Amino acid sequence: xxxxxxxxxxxITKRGQNVTFRCDPISEHNRLYWYRQTLGQGPEFLTYFxxxxxxxxxxxxxxxxxxxxxxxxxxxxxxQRTEQGDSAMYLCxxxxxxxxxxxxxxxxxxxxxxxxx
Amino acid sequence: xxxxxxAQTEISVVEKEDVTLDCVYETRDTTYYLFWYKQPPSGELxxxxxxxxxxxxxxxxxxxxxxxQKSTSSFNFTIxxxxxxxxxxxxxxxxxxxxxxxxxxxxxxxxxFVKA
Numbered sequence: 001x002x003x004x005x006x007x008x009x010x011x012i013t014k015r016g017q018n019v020t021f022r023c024d025p026i027s028e029h030n031r032l033y034w035y036r037q038t039l040g041q042g043p044e045f046l047t048y049f050x051x052x053x054x055x056x057x058x059x060x061x062x063x064x065x066x067x068x069x070x071x072x073x074x075x076x077x078x079x080q081r082t083e084q085g086d087s088a089m090y091l092c093x094x095x096x097x098x099x100x101x102x103x104x105x106x107x108x109x110x111x112x113x114x115x116x117x
Numbered sequence: 118x119x120x121x122x123x124a125q126t127e128i129s130v131v132e133k134e135d136v137t138l139d140c141v142y143e144t145r146d147t148t149y150y151l152f153w154y155k156q157p158p159s160g161e162l163x164x165x166x167x168x169x170x171x172x173x174x175x176x177x178x179x180x181x182x183x184x185x186q187k188s189t190s191s192f193n194f195t196i197x198x199x200x201x202x203x204x205x206x207x208x209x210x211x212x213x214x215x216x217x218x219x220x221x222x223x224x225x226x227x228x229x230f231v232k233a
Contacts, residue, residue: 040225042121042208042223042226044223045220056220091162101169104167104221105152108162108163108164110159110161111160111161
């Protein structure tokens, strides 16, 4: 049973460029989440999907951010016109989301560390 | 509004000492879940335990134990006989559920140093 994977693990980009990150959840998990984590802080929720439907978006997710999960499997997070303030670790997690208490147990990937210069 | 407070920013102990990490939460929702996650230096968050709002039974799993008390809105985590490999940042998280959906909030984390 493979865990959550994310690609790339590290991304360095210049301000103003677009970047895209990919997340592959645990195969039988219906829910997929994106978080942002800055140094010394806990993860902050960005958005989540139930299958292919994006059900909630945080106010942190500005117009420059977009996320997709087209077939209900992997997901992509795109940041357009990156700013230095976007530098952070972007975490993806998945959970079963079928029924019961385990629905909310989130399993995290290794993250993508973004540095905007 | 939901809130998770981990008042201890850093804790340093010597190997084999017991250590308790505190977590206090706030929510008006009656259905919620509490979690502890471990983030070792490698960076990947590891799920440790989940507790439901309607289940105050405390649990012991090996060297780990958890104390959930609704009366004080606390969900504390104890490591018995700590080991160097326990050094990590530990996060407490709250997932609340209501008619509008659900929301997960993490505390700021407690960094635990276990010295040999």
